[in-house]
Amino acid sequence: MAVFTPLSDAQVAEFLERFNVGNLRSLKGVPHGTENSTFFVTTERGEWVLTLFEQGEFEDLPFFVDLLDYLDAHDLPVPGPIHDRQGVALQRLAGRPALLFPRMPGAHPSAPNLAQCAALGDALGRMHLVSQRFQGSRANPRDLDWLNRRHLEVLAFLDDADRALMQAEIADYTLAFEGISLPRGAIHGDLFRDNTLYEGDRLGGIIDFYNGCTGELLFDLAIVINDWASDEDGKLNAERYSAILGAYVKHRPLDAYERRLWSTMLRMTALRYWLSRLLVIHVDPPAHDITPHDPARFRLLLGRRLNAEIPPLPA
Ligand SMILES: Nc1ncnc2c1ncn2[C@@H]1O[C@H](COP(=O)(O)OP(=O)(O)O)[C@@H](O)[C@H]1O
Numbered sequence: 194m195a196v197f198t199p200l201s202d203a204q205v206a207e208f209l210e211r212f213n214v215g216n217l218r219s220l221k222g223v224p225h226g227t228e229n230s231t232f233f234v235t236t237e238r239g240e241w242v243l244t245l246f247e248q249g250e251f252e253d254l255p256f257f258v259d260l261l262d263y264l265d266a267h268d269l270p271v272p273g274p275i276h277d278r279q280g281v282a283l284q285r286l287a288g289r290p291a292l293l294f295p296r297m298p299g300a301h302p303s304a305p306n307l308a309q310c311a312a313l314g315d316a317l318g319r320m321h322l323v324s325q326r327f328q329g330s331r332a333n334p335r336d337l338d339w340l341n342r343r344h345l346e347v348l349a350f351l352d353d354a355d356r357a358l359m360q361a362e363i364a365d366y367t368l369a370f371e372g373i374s375l376p377r378g379a380i381h382g383d384l385f386r387d388n389t390l391y392e393g394d395r396l397g398g399i400i401d402f403y404n405g406c407t408g409e410l411l412f413d414l415a416i417v418i419n420d421w422a423s424d425e426d427g428k429l430n431a432e433r434y435s436a437i438l439g440a441y442v443k444h445r446p447l448d449a450y451e452r453r454l455w456s457t458m459l460r461m462t463a464l465r466y467w468l469s470r471l472l473v474i475h476v477d478p479p480a481h482d483i484t485p486h487d488p489a490r491f492r493l494l495l496g497r498r499l500n501a502e503i504p505p506l507p508a
């Protein structure tokens with residue numbers, strides 16, 4: 194269930210008059226979102242996605258609009274927000290902040306093949322190349338400071354071994370990253386398979402930029418590898434790993450510090466999701482009735498990254 198604020202045809206038809214997108218033909222609530230109300234809208238001019246923002250930091254919405262405008266202008270496969278006849282993207286509808294997007298083609302890849310992995314690495318490399326010049330700024334809401342602060346709230350829910358592991362890991366990351374400055378820019382921040390759409394091997398779109406921020410580019414890349422290149426048992430799949438990274442480094446080669454901190458970043462981003470999922474279950478239950486993601490998946494990934502050799506990075 195992901196339409197938290199229902200909309201009538203009449204409301205949406207009137208809303209569309211603000212834009213130059215044609216007249217409403219059909220409106221359909223999207224069932225599988227988790228945070229916002231999402232609708233597929235068809236007009237005689239095309240297909241659109243209407244998002245009503247239900248929660249989160251509304252003051253960050255202008256950052257997301259600017260970032261998507263910027264990436265769209267640089268030919269990245271993202272839904273550039275539609276601006277109204279006055280040039281304004283961010284709207285209000287049914288008492289909620291609202292954005293209208295083009296509907297991107299395709300479906301989420303649950304088991305991406307190597308061509309799909311390469312397409313993702315290529316797009317992410319291109320994105321990070323240009324995102325270093327993006328002028329907007331939003332601190333990474335899930336950075337090491339956040340880990341240091343918020344892990345304290347879940348320690349009581351862990352067994353002794355996991356509690357010791359989480360504390361030792363965060364202490365290790367704090368030491369490893371101290372005084373080091375990695376290449377930074379705008380990042381997606383949550384680039385899981387279900388935030389992409391593919392038509393066959395072609396990447397049709399990268400969506401859901403609401404964890405987008407400015408931070409370390411390597412953080413984004415490590416999130417991608419953990420989700421896209423891990424097998425069911427949590428081990429890294431060497432082929433998918435090489436396909437993504439090989440395509441990525443053609444656009445943005447990694448520097449010496451990034452190479453040195455790569456395995457630490459893979460562990461840190463695994464722990465980031467272990468922690469955020471534990472927080473959802475034990476500390477901040479969602480406002481709506483949705484099934485929480487399983488923290489055990491990222492506990493497993495963290496264990497694998499600690500105990501198995503990480504394949505070499507491509508040159
Ligand atoms: N621009 C888009 N093009 C195509 N489908 C989209 C687009 N934006 C969202 N969707 C679809 O709507 C679903 C929910 O959107 P999303 O922004 O991920 O919401 P939530 O943050 O609530 O999970 C996505 O999984 C996707 O299927």
Ligand SMILES: N[C@@H](CCOP(=O)(O)O)C(=O)O
Nearest residue numbers: 335383385404466469470486
């Ligand atoms: N994709 C994430 C959810 C988003 O992360 P959050 O820290 O903003 O909750 C997941 O799979 O857990």
